[in-house]
Amino acid sequence: METLRRTLLRHWLWLAVNLGALWPLAQLLWDVWAGRLSVNPIADLTTRTGQAAIILLLLTLAVTPLQILGWRQVTVVRKSLGLWAFFYASVHLLIFVGLDYGFNLDFILRDGLPQKPYIVAGLAAFLILVPLALTSTRGWMKRLGRRWKQLHRWIYLAAGLAVVHYLWVAKIDLGRPALYAVLLLLLLAVRVPGIRRVLANRRRRRPALHAGSSATRPHPRDARKPVR
């Protein structure tokens, strides 16, 4: 019974995350269809796909902290979240180069894009995500063994570059990119061994989130006593 419950939960979680990740795309297509974009639609499409990519990168990076805090099942959605982040980043880049610049190399060079720091940061973030997306399969995981994990740690840099990219295109209202920067720093801080240990210990002292059925969970009153 317990396994069935967990299996269902995993499936539901997976389904919910994948449907949720489709939401920005659905909303965008809906707004295009309903004519709700601004009169500068390319700017809207670029901003919104870029934001979706960054939010999904942050969510991908939130999986480990949630796990540390005791929500084990959440790992089943990490791969989906990462791939969706890559998807939105690809669309974002395609819109920029294809729709905005019409694949016009002359204009791209005239605007000096290869020398613009915000372009360098954004493109670097995307290029890092490419091998991560390509090696996201079980087969590559086995083939690369220990190196797989090392490779996939590059997501930290990709996320950092993506946030910097956003900070550098903002005109004056830094609210959103600054929020993403703070969230990213928090998500990375949680991974620092010392901080990670404190959080993990904290979890052991409390009833774990979603771990076990209520029957096996200790009474809240008992749980407050430290268990060593």
Added chain:
Amino acid sequence: ALAHAEPFASQQTDELGDPLNAYDEITHYNNYYEFTTDKQGVARLAEKFHSRPWTVKVGGLVNNPKTYDVDDLLRKFPQEERIYRLRCVEAWSMVIPWVGFPLAELLKEVEPKSEARFVRFRSIFRPDEMPGQQARWLEWPYTEGLRLDEAMHPLTILATGMYGKLLVNANGAPLRLVVPWKYGFKSIKAIVEIDLVEKMPVSTWMAAAPNEYGFYANVNPNVDHSRWSQATERRVGELGRRETLMFNGYEEEVAHLYDGMDLRANF
């Protein structure tokens, strides 16, 4: 010129043959941070703004300082249509049929003193009607400036209308500056104060980011913004990009104002 009930423009294109942007495009895509940084959100937030009654104080280094009611300005100076390109510093642009009158005519009337070298403009400060002014990302009230010869240039107008109608709030009603060879942010909206001064005024954007926004802010494809390019632009209504023109296409009329000046240093 302001009697038309429907949006009206005497021509369908600018002098370069590019079509006018639609009335709805111009009135629903606005950089007007006094309301919000969301360009699409300005129109709705600006609806309740009171642009009448309205007075403009013209003073400083002048012989005849005077406070004008905006409706008197409309009667006093013949209103003419000017179809201008507006190039935003964010690299998008529109073609807009403004209605207004040359700033020079107003300045001549107040008679600048010989020491006056610059003109300083101030927008209204009314945070209860302008929610963006409750935020501190810029210093309010919005301030802009022109050199006196730029202000006296026949292309420089005070706009009171657009498409044959009075300006809507989102476009800076009841009175805004339009300087077509400069980036859009120079064209200050909802003006309440015009002062002739001796020293170069510090504009709001200069104060906010001095390395990114200078006093002159002339449209120039060869001088980039510190973070992005100004060589190309996206014309609202078009797919793709087009080249940005020197002085936004008004080079013949205004280039002489900057003879011998290093436009890279005086950006």
